[in-house]
Amino acid sequence: MTLTTSVTWESGLAFAVEQDGHRYRIDASPEAGGRDLGPRPKALLLSGLGGCTGIDVVSILDKMRVPIDGLEIQVSAESRDEHPRIFTGIHVRYLFRGRNLPLDKLERAVKLSEDTYCGVSAMLRPAVPITSEIVVEDPHDLK
Numbered sequence: 001m002t003l004t005t006s007v008t009w010e011s012g013l014a015f016a017v018e019q020d021g022h023r024y025r026i027d028a029s030p031e032a033g034g035r036d037l038g039p040r041p042k043a044l045l046l047s048g049l050g051g052c053t054g055i056d057v058v059s060i061l062d063k064m065r066v067p068i069d070g071l072e073i074q075v076s077a078e079s080r081d082e083h084p085r086i087f088t089g090i091h092v093r094y095l096f097r098g099r100n101l102p103l104d105k106l107e108r109a110v111k112l113s114e115d116t117y118c119g120v121s122a123m124l125r126p127a128v129p130i131t132s133e134i135v136v137e138d139p140h141d142l143k
Contacts, residue, residue: 056113070097
């Protein structure tokens with residue numbers, strides 16, 4: 001399987017991206033000379049990681065017959081100060097919402113994604129340490 005994307009310079013530091021039939025723009029921050037017309041390329045790596053593992057986890061939990069009310073995946077990264085400003089660490093926070101969610105099954109789904117299924121994680125892990133945590137919010141406990 002071959003994946004392709006097309007990145008075309010528009011102006012300044014903004015580029016139009018065509019990918020999988022979708023079009024969006026990436027740009028640099030104003031501090032870096034851009035006009036903030038779209039997300040930053042490195043941040044999109046984090047979004048890709050969150051989306052990849054999210055798709056896995058939801059699919060796995062569905063197969064386990066574990067209904068969830070919501071899942072938010074918060075991905076953060078630290079970068080070094082010198083060029084190239086690569087990530088020095090990535091942290092993935094899985095925020096599950098639902099009633100009486102079985103923690104063992106949530107942990108199993110996350111582990112399967114991280115260790116077996118998520119291709120983005122598999123590509124990034126040799127280059128940067130990735131840590132994760134699971135947080136469960138039961139809406140009945142918040143009252």
